[in-house]
Amino acid sequence: MAEPVLALRGVSKRYRIGTPAEVEVLKPTDLTLAVGDFVALIGPSGSGKSTLLNLIGLLDRPTRGTVRLDGRETGPLSDAELTRLRGQALGFVFQFHHLINAFSVAENVCLPLMARDKRLTRDALSRAEVLLDEVGLAGFGSRWPGELSGGQQQRVAVARALMADPMLVLADEPTGNLDTASADEIFDLMRRFNRERGTTFLIVTHSVELAERCDRHVYILDGQVSEPGPGKKSRV
Numbered sequence: 001m002a003e004p005v006l007a008l009r010g011v012s013k014r015y016r017i018g019t020p021a022e023v024e025v026l027k028p029t030d031l032t033l034a035v036g037d038f039v040a041l042i043g044p045s046g047s048g049k050s051t052l053l054n055l056i057g058l059l060d061r062p063t064r065g066t067v068r069l070d071g072r073e074t075g076p077l078s079d080a081e082l083t084r085l086r087g088q089a090l091g092f093v094f095q096f097h098h099l100i101n102a103f104s105v106a107e108n109v110c111l112p113l114m115a116r117d118k119r120l121t122r123d124a125l126s127r128a129e130v131l132l133d134e135v136g137l138a139g140f141g142s143r144w145p146g147e148l149s150g151g152q153q154q155r156v157a158v159a160r161a162l163m164a165d166p167m168l169v170l171a172d173e174p175t176g177n178l179d180t181a182s183a184d185e186i187f188d189l190m191r192r193f194n195r196e197r198g199t200t201f202l203i204v205t206h207s208v209e210l211a212e213r214c215d216r217h218v219y220i221l222d223g224q225v226s227e228p229g230p231g232k233k234s235r236v
């Protein structure tokens with residue numbers, strides 16, 4: 001069987017909120033994501049969703065437990081090695097698109113490769129044009145982000161997340177700031193990349209309607225992760 005994209009084993013996160021007070025914002029968690037999974041992460045505000053995504057995204061280290069990405073144990077890696085692995089294996093979409101206004105739309109899409117190659121290549125720019133075409137923004141490459149609608153900006157953010165051909169895309173409330181029609185479009189786009197490329201997605205959403213379009217539902221409440229439900233296949 002193929003190596004899971006992601007395997008968390010006993011992963012927890014504590015924050016020190018005073019001395020000696022500590023709070024465990026993520027309880028010990030096991031979670032496995034297989035290649036091609038399309039998973040909703042659902043939980044109220046403050047339940048630990050972003051904490052979990054930051055650990056999976058190698059932006060933060062767990063207090064306890066192991067994070068394996070593509071079979072590779074990440075605990076022993078240096079910060080520089082984590083950054084490199086993050087750039088190769090992961091893509092990110094946030095609630096706010098975080099496009100850089102001083103860069104053109106195409107240059108924004110190129111950012112993940114610029115971070116890796118330390119320069120903007122002609123190859124990267126032509127790949128960005130292909131991705132922009134795939135997200136319905138053919139010909140928008142030379143525009144500025146500020147000229148685009150909110151939904152279009154988020155489509156640019158999805159193209160950017162796919163630029164380095166990641167195995168796993170982490171989307172933290174990617175449609176939280178959009179009207180229903182734009183949210184639908186963003187969701188459809190992610191679904192299409194999932195089907196066509198086999199990219200795995202973990203998507204934080206508050207929308208029941210959007211969550212229903214995911215294959216798996218992972219819940220989190222007060223830092224406790226569960227994947228329950230009669231008739232739902234649990235792979236935790």
Ligand code: ADP
Nearest residue numbers: 015016025043044045046047048049050051052
């Ligand atoms: P969500 O994304 O589900 O809204 P978060 O993961 O952002 O939740 O936060 C979970 C809990 O952890 C919250 O109670 C939050 O206040 C707390 N928290 C998050 N980051 C820190 C931090 N750096 N220090 C202390 N507490 C934090």
Ligand code: MG
Nearest residue numbers: 049050051172
């Ligand atoms: Mg959050």
